[in-house]
Amino acid sequence: MNQTQTTVAVIGTGFSGLCAAIQVKKQLGIKAQLYEISADVGGTWHDNTYPGCACDIPSPLYSFSFELNPDWSHHYSPQHEIYEYLRKVARKHGIYEQTKFKTEVIRIQWIQEKQLWKLDSRSTEVNRPQPIVTEYFNYVFAGLGPLRIPNIPPQFEGxxxxxxxxxxxxxxxxxxxxxxxxxxxxxxxxxxxPELRKVAKHLTSYQRTPAWIAPRDQFAYSRITKFLLKHVPFLMRIFRNTIFFQHELYYAAFGFHGTFISRAVHRIFEKLTAFRLKRAGRADLIPVLTPTFPPGCKRIAKSENYLEALAKPNVTVVPRAVKDSRGDILIDTKGDTQQVDVLVLATGFNVEGFLGNLEIYGRDNLSLRDKWEKNYPDTYKGASIHGFPNFFLLLGAGVGLGHNSVVTIIECQVQYAIRCIKHAIKKNLVALEPKLTAQDVYTANLKRQFMGTVWKSGCSSWYLNRDGDVYGLWPSTVTNFWWQTLNPEFKNFIEYKKKSD
Structure with missing residues (x-):
């Protein structure tokens, strides 16, 4: 197999898919075929449009390192700006011409005889069954994203x-x-x-457990700041790197649970919550809105106005879950009822469903869904999977973050994948996949690193699977992930040479 013959499919056009397609073209000269179920690029930032939607990572860091943007309006950008940024990047790199929009990939399967991936897709243009289109590729990048399958609890069906x-x-x-x-x-x-409260007659917030809230250091970028970031050489890069290492330091509060640092952070969060609620005139909410678990056990949210919104006269906080609904009445676990005109479910995503509706079959017809439903979702270096040659899962299991930007994680994963493809081209390999022994060692080490961290301190969160294992996160710093993925260590791979004709 040579470079000109190599074909690549990319599923999804969020940060993961765009990064994969752009780097495959830039570094390998391969124009990937992209598939997007929506009508435009953007992934999460195309789909999520609720009031107040924004990123909780500073914009200079929550963006591609190879497409720095000096024109952000605020330090934390709203959804529409991130969406427009991704569209601009896609236009610049010709991604629109490479993408089949309103197209759902329903199944991919490794065909051992052909040593290719068989990809089945269909158009979602009209409300009737569409014919399945079958294509074949050497490599597949799955940029499906973990935040894509809404979680809708059954108690709201009534x-x-x-x-x-x-x-x-x-x-x-x-x-x-x-x-x-x-x-x-x-x-x-x-x-x-905070946005809905401004227009609602009354808002009731149901929460089984409160969240730790950190104030955003939000500010608007001035015209002079934007000018300097755009025209002074390396200033934008220095600014981004400074924010990156600032966020890397936050890991100390998460990775060393029970130490002086983590206890101090806990006390600071408690005092900050109390201060903000007292300032808002609602000291009575302090015990209700102060979590009992340590900061970081569940994801810390950033907001300068959430606690203040809950303190407003037209807001009621119910520190219990809803157990049932009948007509327009909600019934909480205490038995109290509330009549509601509009019910907003901010109930998150089915994160265990990393694969969404996509069926993935590897060697020997092995279903990745079945494999991961029964076992820990193990990978090798966060992107490759034994039994699935030439397949790279981006932002899947074991790579999420609680302290820094996942865009950097994505770039590390893509760079790892490109090193694998370059190695295959150089060695004239038709395919490669990690050995099971190497994957087992990697997964065991991943699990071991979670011991002593805040994520294993006892709270329940989407980071944990049904067995109590932390499966959704990377247990260390982003710098460590970069180092781990820098060298694929090809001695740990099964290499498939091209069959002789």
Whole structure:
């Protein structure tokens, strides 16, 4: 197999898919075929449009290192700016011409006889069954994203009023002078509640557990700042790197649970929560909105106005879950009821469903879904999987972060994959995959590194699977991930040479 013959498929056009397609073209000269189920690029930032939607990582860091942007309006950018940034990057690199939009990839399967991936897709253009289109590729990048399958709890099936999930936002819903209930206390609820409260007659916030809230150091970039970042050589790069290493330092509070540092951080968060609620005139909410678990055990949210919004007269905090719904009535676990006009489900995503609706079959017809439903979702170096040659899963299991930007993780994964492809081309290999022994060693080491961290301190979170294993996160710094993926260590791979004709 040579470089000109190599074909690559990329599923998804969020940060992961765009990064893969751009780098494959830049470094290998290969024009990948991209597939996107939506009508435009952007992934999460195309789909999530709820009020207040924004990123909780500073924009200069939550962007590609090879496409720095000096034109962000704020330190933390809103959804529409990130979406436009991704569209601009896609246009610059010709991604639109390489992408099949409104196209769902429903199944990929490794065909051992051909030593190729068989990819089945179909158009979603109209509301009737579409013919399946089959194509073959040497390599597949799956940039599906973990935040894509909305979690809709069954207790809301009986609710007959208006229901909207933050991940499937309906902008036609009018919240003005309505009785609104928001279920959940994760990032989307924390961002949406301050906005919805402004127009609702009354808002009820249902939360089984409160979240730790860090104030955003939010500010607008001045014209002179943008000018300097754009025109002074290396200033934008220095600014980005400074923010990166600042966030790397945050790992100390998470990775060394029970130490002086983590205890001090815990006390600071407690005092900050109390200070903000007292300042808002609602000291009575301090015990309700102060979590009992340490900061970082669940993802820390950033907001300068969430706690203040919960303290407003037209907001009621219910520190319990909803157990049932009948008509337009919600019933919490205490038995109290609340009539609601509009129900907002900020209930997150089915993160264990890394693969969404996509069926992936590797060697010997092995189903990745079946494999991971029964076992820990093990990978090799966070991107390759034994039994799935020439396949790279981006931002899947074992690579999420609680302290830094996942865009850097994506870039490390893509660079690792390109090193693998370059090695295969150089050695005239038709395929390669990690050995099972190497994958087992990598997974065992991954699990071991979580011991002593805040993520194993006892709280329940989406970071944990049903067996209590932390499966959604990388247990160390991003710098360490970069180092781990810098060298694929090809002695740990099964190499397939081209069959002689």
């Amino acid at each position: 609710f007959t009023g208006k229901v909207v999930h933050t991940a499937l936002w309906d902008s036609s819903v009018d919240f003005t002078d309505k009785y609104v209930a928001v279920v959940g206390s994760g990032a989307s609820a924390i961002q949406a509640i």
